[in-house]
Amino acid sequence: MLIRYTPGATGPAAQLRRAVRAVLYLPTACRMAADSCYPWLNAGAVRFLNRRLTRRMIGFEWGGGRSTVFIARRVLTLVTVEHNAKWRRKTAALLARHCIGNVQSRFLPPGDAPGHPQARPAIWQRLGHVHRRPEFAAYSDAILDFPEDSLDFVIIDGRARVECALNAISRVRPGGFLVLDNSEWEKYAPIFAITAGWTRQDFENGVWRTSILCRPVAAGG
Known part of the structure; x- marks a missing residue:
């Protein structure tokens, strides 16, 4: 069960929720305080990544930070895309401090760049989906530089x-997986609809949820 955060809420009930959330968040805060490269993800998802990542893997990440170093240490290549200049500097400093050289960092701040609408997968047209944040068109389209079925995993945390x-x-190969952080937010429900048929694992700590969606391998594959 998740203890929801309601912005701007006041009164005894809101204060109690904040106190309970702080207690539930404490184990994560302690792990992050003890290790500057511990990802800001649910502990179960971190354990999953620790088990599954290998030196042969190629991955892609929206939203750099602690996870970038954690993942890069365990894989062949990682591409990380960031939109925020402050987080870009923090991530670059972490990579330099830990002598990580297998990360390709891209900085794509919000703006008027149209991205690559002509290269978007057919599911956009099939769903009649219109970009809800057009200022992030180039950012969200960055992964389209990769061929289909070419990535072992993708982290969505931006x-x-x-x-x-x-x-x-x-872009995720059969047998690969997506990691979606803050997956309890209702606005991300369409992601679960478009991955129907993928294996889903949810990891919660009472404060937020991280979901891992594994693409099935075709029969005989």
Whole structure:
């Protein structure tokens, strides 16, 4: 069960929720305090990544930070896309401090760049989906530089997450997986609809949820 945060809420009930959330968040805060490269994800999802990632893998990440170093240490290559200049600097500093050289970092701040609408997967047209955050068009389309079925995993932990997922599902190879953080938010429900048939694992800590969606391998594959 998740203890929801309601912005701007006041009164005894809101204060109690904040106190309970703080207690539930404490184990994560302690892990992050003890290790500067511990990802800001649910512990179950971190354990999953620790088990599944291998030195042969190629991955893609929206939203850099602690996870970038954690993942890069375990894979062949990682591409990370960031929209925020502050987080870009923090991630670059972490990578330099830990001598990580297998990360390709891209900085794509919000703006007027149209992205690559002509290269978007057919699911956009099939759903009649219109980009809800057009200022992040280039950001969410960055993954389209990769061929279909070419990535072992994709981390979605930045902006325009539905649009990122629409682009990512055809880039994840069969047997690969998506990691969606803050997946309890109702606005991300379309991601679960478009990955119907994928295996889903949810990891919760009472404060937020991280979901991992594994693309099935075709019969005989």
